Amino acid sequence: MSDQTASPTILSTDEGGEYTPRQIVENDLGGMSLEDAIAGTIVEFEDGDIVKGTVVKVDKDEVLLDIGFKSEGVIPSKELSIRHDVDPSEIVSLGEEIEALVLQKEDKEGRLVLSKKRAQYERAWGTIERIKEQDGVVSGPVIEVVKGGLILDIGLRGFLPASLVELRRVRDLQPYVGKSLEAKIIELDKNRNNVVLSRRAWLEETQKEQREDFLANLKPGETRRGVVSSVVNFGAFVDLGGMDGLVHVSELSWKHVDHPSSVVNVGDEIDVQVLDVDLDKERISLSLKATQQDPWQEFANAHRVGELVYGRVTKLVPFGAFVQVGEGIEGLVHISEMAVHHVDLPEQVVTPGEELWVKIIDIDLQRRRISLSIKQAAEGGEVAAEYREHFGEHAYDDQGNYIGATEFTPETEAQAAWADYAAEFGTPHPDAPVEPGAEAAPSPAPAPAPAPEADAAPAPAATAEPTAEADAAPAVEAEPAAE
Numbered sequence: 186m187s188d189q190t191a192s193p194t195i196l197s198t199d200e201g202g203e204y205t206p207r208q209i210v211e212n213d214l215g216g217m218s219l220e221d222a223i224a225g226t227i228v229e230f231e232d233g234d235i236v237k238g239t240v241v242k243v244d245k246d247e248v249l250l251d252i253g254f255k256s257e258g259v260i261p262s263k264e265l266s267i268r269h270d271v272d273p274s275e276i277v278s279l280g281e282e283i284e285a286l287v288l289q290k291e292d293k294e295g296r297l298v299l300s301k302k303r304a305q306y307e308r309a310w311g312t313i314e315r316i317k318e319q320d321g322v323v324s325g326p327v328i329e330v331v332k333g334g335l336i337l338d339i340g341l342r343g344f345l346p347a348s349l350v351e352l353r354r355v356r357d358l359q360p361y362v363g364k365s366l367e368a369k370i371i372e373l374d375k376n377r378n379n380v381v382l383s384r385r386a387w388l389e390e391t392q393k394e395q396r397e398d399f400l401a402n403l404k405p406g407e408t409r410r411g412v413v414s415s416v417v418n419f420g421a422f423v424d425l426g427g428m429d430g431l432v433h434v435s436e437l438s439w440k441h442v443d444h445p446s447s448v449v450n451v452g453d454e455i456d457v458q459v460l461d462v463d464l465d466k467e468r469i470s471l472s473l474k475a476t477q478q479d480p481w482q483e484f485a486n487a488h489r490v491g492e493l494v495y496g497r498v499t500k501l502v503p504f505g506a507f508v509q510v511g512e513g514i515e516g517l518v519h520i521s522e523m524a525v526h527h528v529d530l531p532e533q534v535v536t537p538g539e540e541l542w543v544k545i546i547d548i549d550l551q552r553r554r555i556s557l558s559i560k561q562a563a564e565g566g567e568v569a570a571e572y573r574e575h576f577g578e579h580a581y582d583d584q585g586n587y588i589g590a591t592e593f594t595p596e597t598e599a600q601a602a603w604a605d606y607a608a609e610f611g612t613p614h615p616d617a618p619v620e621p622g623a624e625a626a627p628s629p630a631p632a633p634a635p636a637p638e639a640d641a642a643p644a645p646a647a648t649a650e651p652t653a654e655a656d657a658a659p660a661v662e663a664e665p666a667a668e
Contacts, residue, residue: 231287232287232289233286233287234286235285235287235304235307235308236284236286236287237282237284237285238251238252238253238258238299239251239280239282240277240278240281240282240283241257241279242257242279243273243274243277244273245262245272245273246261246262246273247259247260247262248260248262248276248277248301250283250285252285252299256296257297258285258296258297258298259296259297259298260298260299260301261298261300264288264299264300264301264302264303265301265302266301267305267328267338267341267342268328268329268338276301277301285300285301285303285304286301286303286304286307287299288303305340305341306340306341309340309341310341310375312340313339313340313370313373313380314373317370317373320369322367322368322387323337323367323369323370324339324365324366324368325337326338326363326364327345327361327362327363327364327365328362329362330361331344333346333347334358335347335358335361335362335366337366337382339380339382341378341380342380343368343380343382344380344381344382345381345382345384346383349371349382351384351385351388352388352392352429353414353415353422353424354415367387368382368383368384368387369382369383369386369387369390370382371383371386395427396427396467397464399425399427399428400428400467400469403425403462404459404462405460405461405462406458406459407458407459408458408459408476409425409457409459409471410454410457411423411424411425411426411430411455411457411471412424412452412453412454412455413450413453413454413455415451416445416449416450416451417445418445420434420436420445421448421449423455423457425469428467428469429469430457430459430468430470430471431468431470431471432445432449432457432471432472432473433470436460436470436471436472436473436474436475437473438473438474438477439474439479439513440480440512441513448473449473455473456476457472457475458472458473458476459471460475480511480513480514481514481550481553484510484511484514484555485548485550487569487570488545488548488569489548490546490547490548491545491546491566491567492544492545492568492569493542493543493544493562493565493566493567493568493569494510494511494542494544494545494557495510495540495542495572496508496509496557497509497538497539497540498538498539498540499515499537500537501531501532501535501536502531503520503530503531504519504520505517505519505520505522505523505531506518506523506531506534506535508541508543508557510543510545514555516543516554516555516556516557517554517555517556517557518535518543518557518559519556522557522559522560522561523535523559523560524559524560525560525563535559541559541562542559542562543559543562544557544558544559544561544564544566545557546558546561
């Protein structure tokens with residue numbers, strides 16, 4: 186062995202297997218102690234700091250992250266994502282470099298505890314605050330349906346209320362899960378960890394020009410076809426194909442409406458008339474009843490003063506009784522028109538639910554009032570056309586007075602019943618000749634008829650007085666009730 190001291194070498198091989206000696210440096214610390222050199226390789230940080238590291242292990246309940254510390258940091262599965270019950274392997278992968286926030290440098294087991302979602306949260310707050318200041322838009326997938334709305338992953342949990350998901354309220358939110366939505370930030374509070382979003386505000390902003398054009402082309406008085414989008418206590422919203430308009434409950438029907446759902450349902454296609462367009466507030470007022478026949482106008486067109494109609498007593502009041510004489514049409518029988526004798530109380534003559542003949546003595550279409558009379562109905566008169574049609578024109582003369590059944594071919598059960606009655610009592614044909622010197626046999630009064638169905642009423646009772654002429658029609662004497 187040579188006396189000359191030689192520097193030790195190590196051998197390394199190249200790809201061809203050739204050994205190449207390398208010089209070993211005996212002291213490369215440059216005067217630094219080994220302890221200081223080791224300390225210099227360890228990352229310095231405190232609780233709450235954000236550090237970077239490499240994923241070195243993924244388990245079902247935790248992830249190990251090498252951040253250059255003396256030991257790997259542990260990220261519990263619940264600290265991986267803002268989503269609940271996630272599989273760690275779906276969030277990170279081996280060798281991936283990620284950021285994490287230091288929760289504890291050393292827990293009771295001596296471990297370094299980290300949180301990926303808290304680091305993401307801190308980074309996201311800064312970004313979201315800038316977007317809010319610039320009135321920008323955030324986007325992210327819907328990760329959860331909660332009470333009252335949706336949760337969006339925008340780096341943190343953003344709450345999107347159900348009423349702000351669309352331009353109109355959506356009842357079923359489940360189909361939105363997994364979809365990426367864009368929204369405006371309407372509320373931000375870091376201390377309360379509160380972020381409230383509005384997709385409706387974003388939709389309104391993006392569709393503003395389209396809405397303005399739609400409103401400009403919508404004129405009051407025109408009729409549009411739409412689909413009922415929602416039903417609320419005060420009316421129904423109708424999608425006109427560009428915007429929703431409101432049909433107030435008072436504009437749903439000519440009849441009294443207890444609740445809008447009794448008239449329309451979500452999804453119904455209906456024709457509505459445009460009542461008003463408010464360009465400033467972007468509101469559309471609609472009417473359903475304006476597209477329908479006014480029952481009062483219809484009644485006034487089909488009837489005139491002096492006619493007899495059949496009705497049902499609906500309510501008694503101190504000054505008389507209300508009688509329904511048509512669908513949604515009620516008239517008043519004043520107490521003075523109830524009987525030929527003096528009446529102190531309406532219940533002395535009629536009871537609620539009773540059906541009877543009344544005579545129309547006045548129609549005030551403008552004020553929507555009809556005056557009726559029971560006592561004048563008892564004097565007889567012209568029967569309204571709908572009752573003549575039901576019982577057959579053959580049973581009435583040219584003035585609408587009932588003259589009894591004659592020979593004819595019945596077309597309805599009601600007509601057949603009158604025909605049977607005529608056959609039993611021998612009611613003569615009004616045009617039948619009478620032998621000289623003979624008086625026309627009086628027609629017996631019809632027996633009480635049963636209560637009519639909704640679309641029909643029995644003819645008023647009639648008593649025929651003997652007349653000097655064979656073709657004279659008997660006078661009508663209607664009883665106050667059909668009983």
